[in-house]
Amino acid sequence: MTKKFEEGMRLMRRSGQDAEEGFSLLRQHAAEHLDELIAAFRAEEDHGVRCWLLELIGEARSPEALPILVEHLGHEDESFASWAFTGLQQLDTKEARIALYRHRANNAHN
8 A cells, every 4th residue: 555545545534624535535546546445445444434435446447446336336225226327327437327227227126
């Protein structure tokens, strides 16, 4: 884990402007830290920080993010589902479009 990533995570766990600065720091380098973001998301217990981490995973716009985004696309927590949906749209690969199409098709019948 790099110092930049650790500092961003430390700040995100704080409140107010510190949290925003931490998010912004990580956002600028999301693609470089995708594996760390995914690991942090899986380990994090704070709901708000987890939402931000999933948003950052989508911001990475990396094909390696596809599995975790698809995993959370139909999540019961609307925040996770929404960030997964947005991340797949941003990824805009054939696989991401297929996942979004299937999700829409399955939800149209419910």
